[in-house]
Amino acid sequence: MVFLRSWFEWVNEFPSSIALRESLYGYPILLTAHVVTMCLFAGLIVMMDLRLVGLAYRETPASQVQRRLFPWQMLGMALSSITGLLLFYGQPMRFYGKVFFWVKMTLMGLAGINALAFHFRTYRSVASWDADPVAPFGARLAGALSIALWAGVIVFGRLVAYDYMTYK
Amino acid sequence: MLEFFQWMEGLVISGILRNSPVLGPGINVVHLLALTVFAGALLIVDLRLLGSGLTRQPLARLARDAQPWLIGGFIGLAITGTLQLMSTGTKQYYSSFFWMKMEILLTALVFTFTLRRWVTQMDEARVGPVWGKVVGLVSITLWTTVTVGARLIGLLS
Numbered sequence: 001m002v003f004l005r006s007w008f009e010w011v012n013e014f015p016s017s018i019a020l021r022e023s024l025y026g027y028p029i030l031l032t033a034h035v036v037t038m039c040l041f042a043g044l045i046v047m048m049d050l051r052l053v054g055l056a057y058r059e060t061p062a063s064q065v066q067r068r069l070f071p072w073q074m075l076g077m078a079l080s081s082i083t084g085l086l087l088f089y090g091q092p093m094r095f096y097g098k099v100f101f102w103v104k105m106t107l108m109g110l111a112g113i114n115a116l117a118f119h120f121r122t123y124r125s126v127a128s129w130d131a132d133p134v135a136p137f138g139a140r141l142a143g144a145l146s147i148a149l150w151a152g153v154i155v156f157g158r159l160v161a162y163d164y165m166t167y168k
Numbered sequence: 169m170l171e172f173f174q175w176m177e178g179l180v181i182s183g184i185l186r187n188s189p190v191l192g193p194g195i196n197v198v199h200l201l202a203l204t205v206f207a208g209a210l211l212i213v214d215l216r217l218l219g220s221g222l223t224r225q226p227l228a229r230l231a232r233d234a235q236p237w238l239i240g241g242f243i244g245l246a247i248t249g250t251l252q253l254m255s256t257g258t259k260q261y262y263s264s265f266f267w268m269k270m271e272i273l274l275t276a277l278v279f280t281f282t283l284r285r286w287v288t289q290m291d292e293a294r295v296g297p298v299w300g301k302v303v304g305l306v307s308i309t310l311w312t313t314v315t316v317g318a319r320l321i322g323l324l325s
Contacts (some may be wrong), residue, residue, distance in 0.1 A: 028323040033201075035319050036312055043208030050237070057233045060225050068221050069212070104307075151201060158197045 001102060008092040020090035027090065034083040038157075040152050041076025044069045049150075051135075051144025058133035063126050099165035104156040111149035118142035170261055177257035185255035192255065199248040203315070208312060209234040213288060217298070217304030227300075231288035238243025263325035269317030276310035 011017055020026045051065045088095055095101040122138035129136050135143070149161035176182060185191050213231050215221035222230055253260055260266040285302045287295055 028320060031323060032316050032319040035203075039204060039207035039315065040211065040214055042204045043206075043211055045208075046205060047208040047212050047234075047237070056237060057230075059229060059233070060222060064222060064224060068223070072211070072215060072221065134179055154204060155197050158200050159193060162193050166192075 001096070005096065008096045011089065011092045011141070014089075018087055020030070020086070028085070030087050030090070032082050034080055034087060035142060036152070037076055037079035037083060039076075041073055041080050042154060044073045044076065045150055046147060048073070049143040049146045052139050053147070054134035054140060061130045062135055062139070063130050064130075066126075095160070097167040098160055099167070100156045100159045100162075104153055104160065107149050107152040107156065111146060114142060114145045114149060118146075169276070170258075173257035173261040176254050179254060182254040182257070183257060185251060195248045195251050195255075199245060199252065200239050202244030204241075205237055206245060207311070207315075208308065209237035209241060213238075214304040214307045217287070217300045219301065227295075228289050231285075233252050259325060260321060263321050265317050265320040265325060269314055269321065272317060273311060273314045276307075278316055279310060280307065 001147070009108055033129055047056065048065050051058070051060065057065055122136070122142060125136075129139070134140070185195065210222060213227075213234050216223060216225070216227055216230055284303050284307055287300060293302075
């Protein structure tokens with residue numbers, strides 16, 4: 001991540017970044033909004049994944065869970081991304097040195113790849129297993145991976161607040 | 169009341185939680201994971217009450233399917249929340265956000281297990297379009313306020 005350092009340092013000196021960093025309520029308000037919007041996003045993602053692995057909503061067609069929750073998941077993702085980017089914008093150098101921050105970003109990337117792979121491969125055949133209470137192996141695997149990866153994102157996101165594995 | 173919080177903070181287990189470099193953060197992490205499950209199970213039904221999301225499914229069945237995750241998530245929140253309270257008793261006692269959170273939490277709990285429960289289990293035709301929306305909106309508002317209050321205990325106390 002060394003190649004990003006100069007870019008992070010550059011953002012760190014923006015007057016608006018400094019203003020956000022030094023404002024009394026900027027950080028608490030943004031972090032609280034980040035948690036609330038994360039609940040909308042990750043909460044509905046987990047509910048969808050529980051249907052895929054066959055642990056919940058087994059009588060609801062899988063495609064219904066996928067399609068009908070999608071707009072709300074996207075709203076949650078947009079809002080938590082905006083609040084997350086602003087949190088980062090205010091303290092880029094704080095996050096640069098945190099191993100847990102980079103772990104979180106990596107897990108997010110993997111969760112995104114998993115979602116796209118599921119959508120463009122296994123989900124294409126949804127018509128043939130839509131009403132099955134337990135989806136085929138590919139869908140169950142995608143659901144289990146999604147739960148594990150997003151849980152990891154939340155775990156490491158929370159741990160960023162602590163000073164473990166923090167470097168200059 | 170203050171004595172009770174001081175007594176809690178003085179317990180051996182509270183000291184262990186407070187001084188451990190792993191247990192304190194670990195409890196906060198599990199609290200957040202439990203919140204995510206709870207929020208998902210809550211929102212999937214509240215959105216349905218508002219006329220969005222899984223509208224083609226019967227409300228009563230959706231609420232029944234979501235219930236174990238709602239209750240499971242809440243139990244996780246309650247256990248980890250109690251441990252957080254034990255390790256930082258007096259800080260919570262002097263935080264106005266803590267008391268605000270607890271008052272609204274109590275309201276939200278009563279609301280969820282009486283009115284919201286009746287409405288989600290009732291024949292939908294009898295509930296009508298308006299009351300469902302009111303209950304969904306009140307539920308989202310109450311629980312969002314609890315979450316905001318809870319997060320601010322840590323940030324602004």
